[in-house]
Amino acid sequence: xxxxxxxxxxxxxxxxxxxxxxxxxxxxxxxxxxxxxxxxxxxxxxxxxxxxxxxxxxxxxxxxxxxxxxxxxxxxxxxxxxxxxxxxxxxxxxxxxxxxxxxx
Numbered sequence: 001x002x003x004x005x006x007x008x009x010x011x012x013x014x015x016x017x018x019x020x021x022x023x024x025x026x027x028x029x030x031x032x033x034x035x036x037x038x039x040x041x042x043x044x045x046x047x048x049x050x051x052x053x054x055x056x057x058x059x060x061x062x063x064x065x066x067x068x069x070x071x072x073x074x075x076x077x078x079x080x081x082x083x084x085x086x087x088x089x090x091x092x093x094x095x096x097x098x099x100x101x102x103x104x
Contacts, residue, residue, distance in 0.1 A: 007057045009042075014054025020047030022081035038081060 024043035027033040033040040048070035055064050 010054040010057035014051050017047040017050025017052075017054065020044075020050065036077070036081060038078075041074055041077045041081060045071060045078065048074060072096075 003103065020043045023038050024033070024047065027043075028035060028040055046056045048067045052064070052071065
């Protein structure tokens, strides 16, 4: 019974995922987001995961492959974003300290 309810919701969940991917792509092409922005990366990852969920109930090999690739690329983008953020933050705080020291 629970599996039947999950299967019935699979199309709706998948369509929500498609909506997220299209919305992110629209915002990218209208210059509201950049390809490195967290919102873009998270929308892509979330959308792909939701589509992948629907594919668990309505399998299609080609769609499964593209969604796994989409998830992988999004995870790489998120990893690079957070890794670069960690590298930049100490430099910014050091620069602020140096600027303060020069003003005094």
